[in-house]
Amino acid sequence: MQNIELTEDLFCPAETDASDREKISRPTRSAFQDGWIRLKQNKGSVIALAILLILVALAFLGPILTKYNYYDTNYKAIFQTPNAEHWFGTDKFGRDEWSRVWYGTRISLLIAVVAAALDLVVGVTYGSISALLGGKVDSVMQRIIEVLIGIPNLIIVILLMMIMPAGIGTLIIAMSISGWVNMARLVRAEILKLKDQEFVLAARILGTSNKQIILRHLIPNTVGVIVINTMFTIPSAIFTEAFLSFIGIGLQEPKASLGVLINSGFQVINSQVYLLFIPAVIIVLIMVCFSILGDGLRDAFDPRMRI
Amino acid sequence: MRKYIIKRLVYLVITLLVIATATFFLMHSLPGTPFDEDKISNLSQEQQKQVYASYGLDQPVYIQYFKYLKNIFQGDLGTSTLYTGQSVQSILAARIVPSALVGIQAVLVGLLIGLFLGIVAAYRHNTSMDYLTMVISVLGISVPNFVVAALLQYFFGLKWGLLPVAYWESYASSILPSLALSFGVIAQIARFVRTEMLTVLQQDYILMAKAKGISPVKILLRHALRNSLLPVITILGSITVNILTGSLAVESIYGVPGIGSLFVDTIKANDYSTILGLTLFYSAFYVVVILLIDILYCVIDPRIRLAPSKE
Amino acid sequence: MSCLLEVKNLEINLLTQSGTVKAVRGVSLSLEPKDTLAIVGESGSGKTMTVKGIMKLLPKSGKIAAGQVTFDGKDITNFSDRQMRKLNGSEISMIFQDPMTSLNPTMTIGKQIIEVLSEHKKLSSQKMKARALELLELVGISYPEKRFGQYPHQLSGGMRQRVVIAIALACNPKILVADEPTTALDVTIQAQILDLMKSLQSRVNTSIILITHNLGVVANIANKVAVMYGGKIVESGLIDEIFYQAQHPYTLGLIASIPKIHETANVLKTIPGTPPDLIDPPKGCPFAPRCEKALKVCQLYQPEYTQISATHCSACWLQHPIAKKQTANMSGKESRDE
Numbered sequence: 001m002q003n004i005e006l007t008e009d010l011f012c013p014a015e016t017d018a019s020d021r022e023k024i025s026r027p028t029r030s031a032f033q034d035g036w037i038r039l040k041q042n043k044g045s046v047i048a049l050a051i052l053l054i055l056v057a058l059a060f061l062g063p064i065l066t067k068y069n070y071y072d073t074n075y076k077a078i079f080q081t082p083n084a085e086h087w088f089g090t091d092k093f094g095r096d097e098w099s100r101v102w103y104g105t106r107i108s109l110l111i112a113v114v115a116a117a118l119d120l121v122v123g124v125t126y127g128s129i130s131a132l133l134g135g136k137v138d139s140v141m142q143r144i145i146e147v148l149i150g151i152p153n154l155i156i157v158i159l160l161m162m163i164m165p166a167g168i169g170t171l172i173i174a175m176s177i178s179g180w181v182n183m184a185r186l187v188r189a190e191i192l193k194l195k196d197q198e199f200v201l202a203a204r205i206l207g208t209s210n211k212q213i214i215l216r217h218l219i220p221n222t223v224g225v226i227v228i229n230t231m232f233t234i235p236s237a238i239f240t241e242a243f244l245s246f247i248g249i250g251l252q253e254p255k256a257s258l259g260v261l262i263n264s265g266f267q268v269i270n271s272q273v274y275l276l277f278i279p280a281v282i283i284v285l286i287m288v289c290f291s292i293l294g295d296g297l298r299d300a301f302d303p304r305m306r307i
Numbered sequence: 308m309r310k311y312i313i314k315r316l317v318y319l320v321i322t323l324l325v326i327a328t329a330t331f332f333l334m335h336s337l338p339g340t341p342f343d344e345d346k347i348s349n350l351s352q353e354q355q356k357q358v359y360a361s362y363g364l365d366q367p368v369y370i371q372y373f374k375y376l377k378n379i380f381q382g383d384l385g386t387s388t389l390y391t392g393q394s395v396q397s398i399l400a401a402r403i404v405p406s407a408l409v410g411i412q413a414v415l416v417g418l419l420i421g422l423f424l425g426i427v428a429a430y431r432h433n434t435s436m437d438y439l440t441m442v443i444s445v446l447g448i449s450v451p452n453f454v455v456a457a458l459l460q461y462f463f464g465l466k467w468g469l470l471p472v473a474y475w476e477s478y479a480s481s482i483l484p485s486l487a488l489s490f491g492v493i494a495q496i497a498r499f500v501r502t503e504m505l506t507v508l509q510q511d512y513i514l515m516a517k518a519k520g521i522s523p524v525k526i527l528l529r530h531a532l533r534n535s536l537l538p539v540i541t542i543l544g545s546i547t548v549n550i551l552t553g554s555l556a557v558e559s560i561y562g563v564p565g566i567g568s569l570f571v572d573t574i575k576a577n578d579y580s581t582i583l584g585l586t587l588f589y590s591a592f593y594v595v596v597i598l599l600i601d602i603l604y605c606v607i608d609p610r611i612r613l614a615p616s617k618e
Numbered sequence: 619m620s621c622l623l624e625v626k627n628l629e630i631n632l633l634t635q636s637g638t639v640k641a642v643r644g645v646s647l648s649l650e651p652k653d654t655l656a657i658v659g660e661s662g663s664g665k666t667m668t669v670k671g672i673m674k675l676l677p678k679s680g681k682i683a684a685g686q687v688t689f690d691g692k693d694i695t696n697f698s699d700r701q702m703r704k705l706n707g708s709e710i711s712m713i714f715q716d717p718m719t720s721l722n723p724t725m726t727i728g729k730q731i732i733e734v735l736s737e738h739k740k741l742s743s744q745k746m747k748a749r750a751l752e753l754l755e756l757v758g759i760s761y762p763e764k765r766f767g768q769y770p771h772q773l774s775g776g777m778r779q780r781v782v783i784a785i786a787l788a789c790n791p792k793i794l795v796a797d798e799p800t801t802a803l804d805v806t807i808q809a810q811i812l813d814l815m816k817s818l819q820s821r822v823n824t825s826i827i828l829i830t831h832n833l834g835v836v837a838n839i840a841n842k843v844a845v846m847y848g849g850k851i852v853e854s855g856l857i858d859e860i861f862y863q864a865q866h867p868y869t870l871g872l873i874a875s876i877p878k879i880h881e882t883a884n885v886l887k888t889i890p891g892t893p894p895d896l897i898d899p900p901k902g903c904p905f906a907p908r909c910e911k912a913l914k915v916c917q918l919y920q921p922e923y924t925q926i927s928a929t930h931c932s933a934c935w936l937q938h939p940i941a942k943k944q945t946a947n948m949s950g951k952e953s954r955d956e
Contacts, residue, residue, distance in 0.1 A: 006915065006938070006940060008940055008944075009914070010913065010914050010915035010918070010940075011913050011914070011915055011935070011938070011940045011941050011944055012913060012914055013911070013912065013913055013914075014906070014912040014913055014914045014916060014917050146318060147318065147321060147322050147325055151322065151325075151326055151590055151593075152548055152551060152552065152589055152590065152593050153548070153552075154551075154552045154555075155586055155589055155590065158574060159329075159330060159333050159582075159586065160333075162333070162574065162577075162582075163333050235449065239451050242451055242453075243451060243453060243552070243555075243556060246453050246556060247453075247555060247556055247559060247571050247574075248571070248575055249574060249575075262453070262454065262457070266457050266560070269457065269460070269461055269465065270465060273461060276457060276461070280454045280457070280458065283451065283454065284446075284449060284450050284451075284454065287449035287450065287451070288445055288446065288449040288450075290449075291445050291448060291449045292445060295445075510719060511714055511716060511719035511720045512719060512720055512721055512722045512723075514675060514714065515712075515714060515720045515721070515782075515785075516722075516733075517675055517706070518673065518675055518706055518707065518711065518712040518714075519706065519707035519711075519733065519734040519737060519785065520702075520703040520704065520705070520706035520707030520708060520734070520737055520738060521703070521707070521733065521734075521737055522700075522703060523699075529725075529733075530722050530725070533722075533724050533725075534722070534723070534724055537724070608724075
């Protein structure tokens with residue numbers, strides 16, 4: 001029960017603004033802005049992004065910070081544990097581990113990013129052509145993919161590594177050749193789904209040209225899927241490169257990559273465990289952060305999870 | 308259903324043929340010979356020719372190819388050059404058991420623990436149990452299996468001396484490798500089951516069951532589980548891949564005399580015939596497993612098994 | 619006056635990322651045996667949350683903030699989950715909007731009916747199966763034996779909803795709550811389901827709370843109506859009172875928007891505007907922003923309930939004596955001007 005003074009004049013008609021009725025109380029945001037805000041709210045993703053940026057910065061600046069480089073040997077200073085001179089210690093040839101680790105990280109990241117980029121280009125092209133042209137072309141292209149999927153990725157990579165001259169370029173190409181299939185499938189599925197959606201039909205009815213439909217409607221909606229998938233392709237590529245180098249098929253000494261470093265560290269696991277730990281920690285950090293970031297991105301841009 | 312299986316079998320054969328052909332021609336475009344350079348140059352020209360002939364390497368490529376295909380159909384995968392004289396099939400056969408043991412154990416352990424974690428995490432959404440499971444699953448998926456294997460070896464084997472780390476001596480030798488492989492499985496399954504379960508728990512029929520007065524435990528077991536576990540079958544394929552590729556590193560690290568370590572050794576030694584044989588084996592294995600999984604899924608899901616009949 | 623269900627000043631809040639949504643802001647209603655109460659309102663008016671709150675089926679983010687719920691003489695407001703479980707399914711049942719998703723796709727129809735029976739009644743499995751078949755017949759499903767072993771996707775939408783009703787009535791509940799039971803069905807099936815519910819009500823003696831936004835459904839089946847808007851009940855009464863003597867501008871607006879087949883119209887009548895944001899609800903009457911007859915007081919204070927008859931009440935400042943005096947003066951002036 002309210003105890004209020006009800007005066008006669010309160011019962012005069014109210015002055016209402018007609019626009020008040022249609023007022024939407026919360027500010028409008030584009031899908032991108034909305035997703036970005038939600039991503040920033042996700043503490044895990046923000047931390048992961050920060051750590052990644054730090055690691056990337058170190059990968060390029062790390063070796064510069066110390067006066068030692070990654071390939072100079074010094075047989076008088078082999079197998080030093082981390083100390084003031086050599087912040088991460090030295091390896092079996094007396095090379096500065098700090099430099100080697102960050103140089104290795106740089107190589108691993110570069111390989112991964114380039115491979116993922118190639119992956120993206122080939123995959124998106126293949127997938128979108130397949131989905132946009134449809135019909136027989138799509139069928140044939142899909143059959144090819146179905147056969148390719150039946151072959152385990154790593155096998156293809158290993159075989160290709162064997163026939164091509166060893167080196168970074170080979171590694172990248174080998175990884176891309178098998179990796180694009182996933183992206184192609186995703187892109188094709190997304191475009192097919194979008195093609196059938198009613199907003200595309202609506203655009204067509206309004207007379208929008210095909211080119212406009214592709215540029216304005218299909219591509220922006222597919223970018224989400226592509227970015228998120230790339231967030232997972234990169235760590236996958238890092239893993240593949242590290243794995244191959246570890247079992248001896250990828251990069252080899254004196255070139256350094258995280259896989260090579262972990263392998264060298266593993267060989268002296270009995271004595272110089274830090275040589276294994278340090279690159280291991282770094283690779284784990286990179287992969288975990290990408291994973292968290294990828295998940296965060298996916299959640300942030302998922303329209304269903306909007307409150 | 309039958310048509311589907313036949314179609315898949317046809318794909319299987321095509322895929323294998325493609326792989327066999329591709330690997331064959333890849334091998335033959337490789338530089339260098341499969342033989343030890345020093346030893347070969349010690350032989351006279353005549354003797355070299357003989358050696359080549361005994362391995363069938365003196366004939367034109369296409370003849371070698373057809374012979375190769377014919378041999379495969381008869382189960383003959385060629386002779387190894389690394390393990391001189393032994394047939395690839397016999398080496399394979401001898402090494403299957405350790406790999407199978409480690410692999411199957413890894414899958415079983417991974418399934419059990421993964422399922423448990425996933426279910427509990429979804430049920431106790433946004434509590435500490437949930438976060439713990441998420442952390443485990445992110446780590447399990449991100450940490451490369453060879454890093455896990457190396458770390459496990461360091462801690463359990465070298466530092467604390469609890470379990471054997473090398474040589475294949477007793478059953479205990481299989482524990483660490485299986486454990487190392489299982490991490491990835493646990494992580495994948497836990498995360499997947501958690502996601503599925505969370506979706507299922509939002510469904511109307513769960514609310515309906517609550518409205519019927521059914522207790523939470525019964526709802527979990529009777530309604531939620533069945534609908535969440537079905538899709539797990541779909542990631543079994545991905546898990547198989549993980550185990551296959553992971554076994555390469557894990558077996559090498561722990562000295563398990565299995566197919567994975569064989570693959571690594573023969574690649575380093577350029578033992579073409581064995582590499583070919585192994586590639587075929589892996590691919591065939593993988594494709595067959597995928598097919599079995601797909602059939603299994605069709606059989607179990609009543610929505611697919613029974614054609615909808617409306618009146 | 620044996621009131622079966624009495625709700626007093628129920629308030630329900632939902633905690634969301636964007637803030638606390640005051641979904642139900644002081645709802646009172648009562649239900650007697652043999653009543654069919656229709657709760658009418660737009661999406662977001664709080665109708666579903668009210669009944670979910672009564673049955674303690676709120677989502678994890680939902681809490682009863684205030685109020686009292688009395689069922690069959692017992693105060694169930696603070697009942698624990700375990701205590702509620704004894705009532706849900708046996709004394710109060712609920713059916714939902716979409717019959718396809720209300721049924722577990724991997725369980726047979728028969729098993730799902732038996733599940734509710736075995737939970738609340740101690741019967742042998744034979745008796746339970748017999749009862750299940752009896753229920754299937756009761757709801758008008760032909761070949762019950764065959765349907766018993768089938769899965770939900772093998773039945774049509776109308777049949778699934780009948781199964782859902784069968785499950786709800788299995789233990790002869792005193793109250794059946796139906797949340798938009800016909801919205802997901804074709805119009806012809808809608809009619810069948812409504813007829814079914816009416817005939818079942820008389821046979822089985824269950825009171826019904828029906829949530830809907832469709833006044834046609836209300837006219838068909840209800841004897842009491844409560845109109846909700848912005849988390850509050852704005853008008854309630856017997857069905858004739860609501861349809862023929864509605865007082866609240868919102869109710870009048872709803873009735874006016876029903877297209878009349880015998881009138882020609884170029885433009886359909888609507889109520890312009892959108893429902894209020896319940897995270898920050900308006901201070902005064904929730905309908906004021908959209909009301910043509912809004913007074914200054916409507917924007918400032920929430921209206922009190924005025925009893926128009928013993929069974930009919932409305933929450934509107936226009937019912938206040940001061941407002942009525944002014945309306946009388948206005949019409950007096952008009953007639954003098956003529």
